Amino acid sequence: MAKTKTAFFCQNCGTQYAKWVGQCGACREWNTIVEEVIQKEDKPGWKTAGITSAKPSKPIKVHEISTEKEVRLNVLDQEFNRVLGGGLVPGSLVLLGGEPGIGKSTLLLQIALRLPYKTLYVSGEESLKQIKMRADRIHPLSTSCFILTETKTQQIFQQIAAIAPDIVVIDSIQTLHSDYIESSAGSISQIRECAAELIKFAKETNIPVILVGHITKDGSLAGPKILEHMVDTVLQFEGDRNYVYRILRALKNRFGSTAELGIYEMQGDGLREVSNPSEILISKYEEELSGTAIVATIEGMRPLLIEIQALVSSAVYGTPQRTTTGFNSKRLNMLLAVLEKRAGFKLGVKDVFLNITGGITVDDPAIDLGVVAAILSSNADIPLEKGVCFAAEIGLAGEIRPVRRVDQRILEAEKLGFTTIYVSKNNKIGLKKHTIQVVEVSRIEDVVRKLFG
Numbered sequence: 234m235a236k237t238k239t240a241f242f243c244q245n246c247g248t249q250y251a252k253w254v255g256q257c258g259a260c261r262e263w264n265t266i267v268e269e270v271i272q273k274e275d276k277p278g279w280k281t282a283g284i285t286s287a288k289p290s291k292p293i294k295v296h297e298i299s300t301e302k303e304v305r306l307n308v309l310d311q312e313f314n315r316v317l318g319g320g321l322v323p324g325s326l327v328l329l330g331g332e333p334g335i336g337k338s339t340l341l342l343q344i345a346l347r348l349p350y351k352t353l354y355v356s357g358e359e360s361l362k363q364i365k366m367r368a369d370r371i372h373p374l375s376t377s378c379f380i381l382t383e384t385k386t387q388q389i390f391q392q393i394a395a396i397a398p399d400i401v402v403i404d405s406i407q408t409l410h411s412d413y414i415e416s417s418a419g420s421i422s423q424i425r426e427c428a429a430e431l432i433k434f435a436k437e438t439n440i441p442v443i444l445v446g447h448i449t450k451d452g453s454l455a456g457p458k459i460l461e462h463m464v465d466t467v468l469q470f471e472g473d474r475n476y477v478y479r480i481l482r483a484l485k486n487r488f489g490s491t492a493e494l495g496i497y498e499m500q501g502d503g504l505r506e507v508s509n510p511s512e513i514l515i516s517k518y519e520e521e522l523s524g525t526a527i528v529a530t531i532e533g534m535r536p537l538l539i540e541i542q543a544l545v546s547s548a549v550y551g552t553p554q555r556t557t558t559g560f561n562s563k564r565l566n567m568l569l570a571v572l573e574k575r576a577g578f579k580l581g582v583k584d585v586f587l588n589i590t591g592g593i594t595v596d597d598p599a600i601d602l603g604v605v606a607a608i609l610s611s612n613a614d615i616p617l618e619k620g621v622c623f624a625a626e627i628g629l630a631g632e633i634r635p636v637r638r639v640d641q642r643i644l645e646a647e648k649l650g651f652t653t654i655y656v657s658k659n660n661k662i663g664l665k666k667h668t669i670q671v672v673e674v675s676r677i678e679d680v681v682r683k684l685f686g
Contacts, residue, residue, distance in 0.1 A: 241266050242421040247457025269416045303488075306400065306441065309347050312497060312506045313340075315533070316468060316481050318489015321400070324439040325488065326432050328406070328461065330446040330454045331470035336479055336499060337445050339367065340470065341402050343503045346372035350399035353392070357384040357408030357418075371503040384418060386411045386427050390434065398440065403431070405445035407455060424456035428463055461485065472499075476592040478513065479504065493533030511538040511649055514591040524611030527622040528603030529642035529654065530595055536638075536645035538622060539595065543607035544586040553582060559589030560604065561596060568605055568627060575631030576677050578612065599636035601627040602655060605677065606684060613685060620652035625660075631677040635660040643667060655680065 241250040244267055246260040256263050305320030314320050321327070331337045338359070345352045346368055356364060364380050379396055383389050386409055393401065403409065409427040410418040417423065428444075435442045444464070447455040454461060461467050465487045472479040481495035497504040498513075507513060515527060515538060524543045529536060541560075548554070557565050565587055572578045585608060589595055603623035610617050624642045626634040635657040636642075643662070646654050647669040656662070658675040674680050 239268055240422075241268050242457075244421065247421050247425070247459055269420050269422050306350065308344050309349075310344055310506065311508065312481060312495030313344060315535075316483050316486075316489075316493045316495045317466065318483075318486055318493070321441045321443075322465070322488045323441055324435050325441050325465040326428075326435050326463070327441070327443045327466040327468060328446050328454070328464040329443065329468045329470060330448050332448065335470055335472055336497075336504060337470050338404050339371070340479075340481075340497070340504055341404065341443060341445065342367060343371045345378045345400070345402050346375040348400065349377060351396070352378045352400045352402065353381060353396055353398040354378060354402045354404070355381045355383060355389055356404045357382070358404060370501065384408050384410055386430055390430075393434075393440075401440060401442045403442065403444045405447060406431075406460070407447045419455075421457050424460060428460050432463055473592040478507070478591060478593075480593055490533055494535060494537075510535075511645065514539045514593070515649075516540055516590060521616035521619065523614045523616045524607055526603040526607035526610065526617055527651070528600040529622055529624040529646050530597040530600055531638055531641065532595075532597075536641045538645060538649055538651075539593070539600075540590045541600065541603050541607045542588045542590060543604070543611045544584075545580065545608060545612040546584050548582055548584050554584045554586070556585075557587045559592070559594045560587050560600075564598075564601075565604070567629070568601060569608070571627060571629060571631055571677065572605060572608070576681055578609070580608070580612065583612070597636075598626040598634075599624050599642070601625065602633065602680065606655075606680070609681065609685065615685060617684065618653070620650070621655070622646050622651050622653070623655045625655060625657045625674070627677060633657045633659075633674050633676065633680070640664050643669060643671060655683075 241253050243257040243260065243265050245262045245265045246257060248257055248259040250266060253266050253268065257265055303322055305322055307320050308314060329337055329341065342354060342364065345354045361380060361382055379398065381392055406424060406428060407419040410423050411426045411430065414422050414426045431442050449455050466483065467485040469482045469484050470479060477499045479497040479499060483491045483493055485491060496507040496510045498507055526541050527538055528541055529538050555562055555565055569580050569585060573580055587604065602625040605627060606617060606623055624636055624639060626636055628634050639656055639660045640663050643654055643664060647667055651669060653670045653672060655672045655674055658673040662671060672683065
């Protein structure tokens, strides 16, 4: 056995140092350097479990590589399939992160129980009885899902060789440890080594692996940053515990778009897929309320109609407040400056609060016009007409700018029963027949005149 060596790692970004330093030179954080014991030895790797490689390890000429479309595995979950880009790619490694208690384990166990493929669900955090209690609530009749409670990677690979599953789920990567690294589970070196073993296993056997990852208090994935570079797909499962809805986003995807969005509803028997998010993101109320506006946005390939709430009031404490939930606060300040400069509204001495209902975050510039409409409605205390929605961006000169895929936004608004939609005059609308009234505007002053007279 080779001599045991120690190294120093930054717990924030994973940078390695030869000696201890007070500040990390890469991420500039203080007091994050810790010493870890690493064991440098020739390790045979995961193949000691008796699993044979399915791919030859020889170079191939570029023109000889097959360009046929990869057959994806359908996970029988439309939202999960959409975010992945059409299904699970064989041999890929997917990393799913999220807040504690948000439902990561529930989501993956639910998928594993419903799959028609032979699935191995490896848990290092819960006992068999705990998993069984949750499985009975979600899908008690599954016959193709195997449960294993183990944290040592060598033992996991032995069980994989014995069962020969089609999909492997690991919950979580921070609980695994390898015998070839003499440090505790969850450390920088252990996460890097275990991830490397799983990636090599997935690529050589063509078996997809889904990993659960913990996050730090600042919201980033725990462990070295190289973990996100190594895997093929990074998914973020987010939401507010006070809401029943959960959002699944792709932060990185080598096999699809990162703009897709999946929405789930947390229920007692698991997570329910929400096929029409527009209906749940728009409040239902009898009387008309000021300060609310409906906007048409696009998330990936899916059009959504969401509700924006605004409250404008006098600044009691002297300094006006600008508070947003689900919207960029800097963009709100820009829109308020445009209203004051171009439309003559004196909002600099008033508090402005903005909220996107449903607990989701939207960064589509096409909701600018809806934000302005909600602010002006609250400022004048005049509710907008029912059946009106917006889809346009606002420029610094007060011009109404066109947005992408406006036809899809119009069709979604028409499908949900809206009668009028405000868009930019410069948008090229390809729809020939539609029942919804399309109002084309070019300046912010035109919008104010049409809405409030």
